[in-house]
Amino acid sequence: MTTLHTPLIELRDVSKRFGSHTAIDHLSMEVREGETVALLGQTGAGKSTVMSLLMGTSSADEGTVRVAGADPARDFVALRGKLAVSFQTDRLLPWRTAQENVELGLLLLNRPRAEARERAAQWLRRVKLGDAGHKYPAELSGGMRQRVSLARALAVDPALVLLDESFSQLDHVTSQTLRRDFAEIVREQRKTCVFVTHRIEDALEIADRILVLAAPARVCLELSVSAEQRQDTACMARMHQQIERAIGGDTDTTAEAEPDPSSFTTTDH
Ligand SMILES: Nc1ncnc2c1ncn2[C@@H]1O[C@H](COP(=O)(O)OP(=O)(O)OP(=O)(O)O)[C@@H](O)[C@H]1O
Ligand SMILES: [Mg+2]
Structure with missing residues (x-):
């Protein structure tokens, strides 16, 4: 406990x-x-x-x-x-296939090769890329690369x-x-x-x-969001609004407001 x-x-x-x-x-x-x-x-x-x-x-x-x-x-x-991490950019190794990218984390943790292969295949299936394991990142769409990246993050069974x-x-x-x-x-x-x-x-x-x-x-x-609250549409709508206001600095309820002029040149990292 x-x-x-x-x-x-x-x-x-x-x-x-x-x-x-x-x-x-x-x-x-x-x-x-x-x-x-x-x-x-x-x-x-x-x-x-x-x-x-x-x-x-x-x-x-x-x-x-x-x-x-x-x-x-x-x-x-x-x-x-x-610790498993998945980034804003996918950071897949371009010279490795999707399957090999997912295997990598496991191999780095000294898991046996056969286990790495099996778990990687399992996770690729889980993210609906079961038949794209042999493809290289350049052959995948942005969304598919994100999914490979997520599979790689979760395959090592991190805490x-x-x-x-x-x-x-x-x-x-x-x-x-x-x-x-x-x-x-x-x-x-x-x-x-x-x-x-x-x-x-x-x-x-x-x-x-x-x-x-x-x-x-x-x-x-x-x-905090509880399972009961998630079932309650009105409650969700209220929370949504509250969050939107907090993000907008409480002055604006439209989340995707105009960019802050004091703003940053965002670097993708
Ligand atoms: N390596 C860096 N060098 C200089 N400034 C940085 C660096 N990384 C972040 N910053 C600055 O720190 C602030 C916070 O940046 P951060 O990337 O954490 O924002 P964020 O909330 O992740 O934004 P986004 O939603 O665009 O990803 C910004 O003003 C950014 O310009
Ligand atoms: Mg960021």
């Missing part, structure tokens, strides 16, 4: 600057084991920066970041195989899944199917998951808890 209350992720008073620009300003947040958390917020709010701290690809200037008790920027070994806009490039029907599958997988396997999305519907459909970030990465709204 106690493990349920152990935060798997803990950010304490974390700040991160890029030169003179403050991307994260004294952010504290926790994610418990088995919990699925969605990060929402305008472009430049700091969502990917938070993810990069969790992945250990960058380190905080101030404060502490703990994932499963380890500092992800330092303790690579402690977190090896526990923590981090997803940054993985569904954004998918066509509507595919993304809906994959979202359902994804929600089912994280719930079924009680995976801890943090995902970044621009789609409020995704967050409401999948997450146990929703955090809306506003630059510089501070939480401006936190909402």
Whole structure:
């Protein structure tokens, strides 16, 4: 029972600057084991920066970041195989087929080749790419590449899944199917998951808890979503509106408002 209350992720008073620009300003947040958390917020709010701290690809200037008790920027070994990541861009290796790309994570964890082959094939089937295993990334659509990337992230059976806009490039029907599958997988396997999305519907459909970030990465709204609430259309509509307002800085209810003039040249990363 106690493990349920152990935060798997803990950010304490974390700040991160890029030169003179403050991307994260004294952010504290926790994610418990088995919990699925969605990060929402305008472009430049700091969502990917938070993810990069969790992945250990960058380190905080101030404060502490703990994932499963380890500092992800330092303790690579402690977190090896526990963390699966799928990025805004798919980062597939172009010289490997879809099947080989999914196998790679498993082989890096020293799983036997036959097991890697079987699990990779299984996961490709799960993301509806069962017959595209032999294709190279260049032969796949953007959406298909995203699905390969998701299969690769989940095939290693990680304790923590981090997803940054993985569904954004998918066509509507595919993304809906994959979202359902994804929600089912994280719930079924009680995976801890943090995902970044621009789609409020995704967050409401999948997450146990929703955090809306506003630059510089501070939480401006936190909402818990229960299974009962998900069945309640009126409640969902209210939450949707609340989130929309928080993302828009409470001044505008149209989420895809005009770009903020103080805004960023967004780099895809
Ligand atoms: N490597 C970097 N160098 C300089 N500035 C950066 C870097 N990475 C992020 N930033 C800045 O930090 C802020 C937060 O960026 P971040 O990428 O975390 O936003 P985001 O919420 O993920 O946005 P998006 O929704 O567009 O992906 C932005 O102002 C961005 O320009
Ligand atoms: Mg981002």
